[in-house]
Amino acid sequence: MTADTTAMDTMRAAKAPAPKSAWWEEVKGIFWLVLAVLGFHSFIAKPFYIPSESMLPGLMVGDRLVVTKYPYGWSFISPTIPNPVAIFRSLVLHQPEESWGVQLPFTKGRLFGHMPERGDVVIVTPPGRNTDYIKRLIGLPGDRLQVRGGVLYINGKAVQRGPVHDKIIPVDANATCADYPGALEQSADGGQICRLPLVTETLPNGRRYDTVELGWSQGDNYGPITLPAGHVFLMGDNRDRSSDSRFPLGAPELGLGGAVPWEYVGGRAEFITFSLDGDATWNPLTWWGSLRSGRAGTSLHPEETKP
Secondary structure, eight states, rough: OOOHHHHHHHHHHHHSOOOOOHHHHHHHHHHHHHHHHHHHHTTTTEEEEOOTTTTTTTTTTTTEEEEESSSTOOOOOOOBBOOHHHHHHHHOOTTTSSSSOOOOOOOOOOOOOOOTTOOOEEEEEOOTOOOEEEEEEEEEETTTEETTEEEEEEEEEEEEOOEEEEEEOOTTTTTTTTTTOOEEEEEESSSSEEEEEEEEEEESSSSSEEEEOOOGGGGGGGEEEEETTTEOOOOOESSSGGSSTTTSSSSSTTTOOOEGGGEEEEEEEEEEEEEBOOOOOGGGGGGGGBBBBTTTOOOOOOOEOOO
């Protein structure tokens, strides 16, 4: 081997790219995976956890469900941007009421926007807050809306209400029945049940659903108001235990502050994926036993009848 050949080999070796480290490839792979998940959550669908009883009887604390982002188009509220501080507060300090995402500044309008349909169950972020609520869409832009004596009026007509009937809800750690005086009963097998009085409500478009009727409450009289353009009115199905458009923003009511600009609607609830009764611990062996039977796959779209 000549000196020239040795020199050429040395130069080629110096110019050859260094092998990429395995850890950098792993970092890039994780980055693209996270980006894909966030993109899916932002534009297609995301999971949602039910933390309160404001949508009883259809939704219970412990329900997990799918919310789709695309039915109404996308607004400033749609992107999912993780907030590490909020995640820490939720997981470590046990403050689940705070959203895990960073909210973008308000921008008017929606991309490929479609107005929700009356009766849809939607997630909404109250103006000035960063917490997702789940409610039923009751009023559309231009509607004249009022609640009088617990009866909902839309454009001067009382919404059709069926007779009072009962629903039996099994009692567990996520459904204690503690907020319903007189509703807790002993079941035939020696357990406990929660007997809630319901009224079926039918909207002008023929969509119907059950609401909980507990008698007089602070929200039984509201309005009348006329909804401005681009605004919607939202109420919980558990009418006497729901902080919704009937109540002011901020403490103590923590409502939605009246009609909400439709840009704050983040998506439509589709179906329940699974539900937990609250008895599970950190031990994975307890998770299967905590599943509530019969709730997985339950559609969250209201029944359709001819108006």
